Amino acid sequence: MITEIVISWRLKELEKHERDGIWVTDLIRCPLKREFEEKYPELYRATVFTPNTILGSLVHLGLENLLSSELNAEIEVRAEKQIGEYKIVGRIDAIIGRVGIEIKTSRADIEIPYEHHVLQAKIYNWLYDLEKTVLVYVTPDRFAEYIVEDRTSEEDILKLIVDKKAPRYDWECRYCHFAVICPNKIRKR
Numbered sequence: 001m002i003t004e005i006v007i008s009w010r011l012k013e014l015e016k017h018e019r020d021g022i023w024v025t026d027l028i029r030c031p032l033k034r035e036f037e038e039k040y041p042e043l044y045r046a047t048v049f050t051p052n053t054i055l056g057s058l059v060h061l062g063l064e065n066l067l068s069s070e071l072n073a074e075i076e077v078r079a080e081k082q083i084g085e086y087k088i089v090g091r092i093d094a095i096i097g098r099v100g101i102e103i104k105t106s107r108a109d110i111e112i113p114y115e116h117h118v119l120q121a122k123i124y125n126w127l128y129d130l131e132k133t134v135l136v137y138v139t140p141d142r143f144a145e146y147i148v149e150d151r152t153s154e155e156d157i158l159k160l161i162v163d164k165k166a167p168r169y170d171w172e173c174r175y176c177h178f179a180v181i182c183p184n185k186i187r188k189r
């Protein structure tokens with residue numbers, strides 16, 4: 001019964017994700033993933049059953065509620081900005097004043113903060129006109145905060161939009177739900 005509730009909640013969360021515009025998350029990950037999500041929605045929906053992502057969603061839910069009740073944070077704040085013909089869309093986990101908060105879960109604490117997360121925080125600083133974004137890592141070995149004050153320029157974002165290198169990072173294929181059908185998958189021993 002609890003499994004049904006959690007899976008149905010995860011499916012609803014997934015369906016909330018709009019398909020219009022270019023999402024900040026699309027700019028920091030393999031560009032093929034979004035194509036596959038649209039082409040193979042069944043495979044995409046199956047991601048709701050992955051225990052690791054369920055854990056990540058529950059951590060987000062808990063920490064966001066705590067930030068809202070203790071610090072009066074705005075939660076899951078959506079924003080969009082236009083650069084020429086492109087609409088950039090984001091949904092940051094929380095905002096307090098002009099400080100953004102982005103929650104990250106990870107299986108390990110090696111090399112945190114990750115490069116793509118720092119890039120995401122820099123894009124949020126631009127998109128929401130923030131002074132800084134705090135990356136909050138929840139891992140089995142460490143709970144740590146990292147402050148990112150830099151921001152991307154419109155030029156940086158345009159470069160990310162046209163960069164179709166797939167994957168963007170070699171390690172992405174190891175954790176990708178679409179690896180089972182992807183011709184670009186990188187196999188590493």
Ligand code: SF4
Pocket residue numbers: 030031032033036166167172173176177178179182183184185186
């Ligand atoms: S397997 Fe690799 S290249 Fe293919 S979609 Fe996934 S991350 Fe991208």
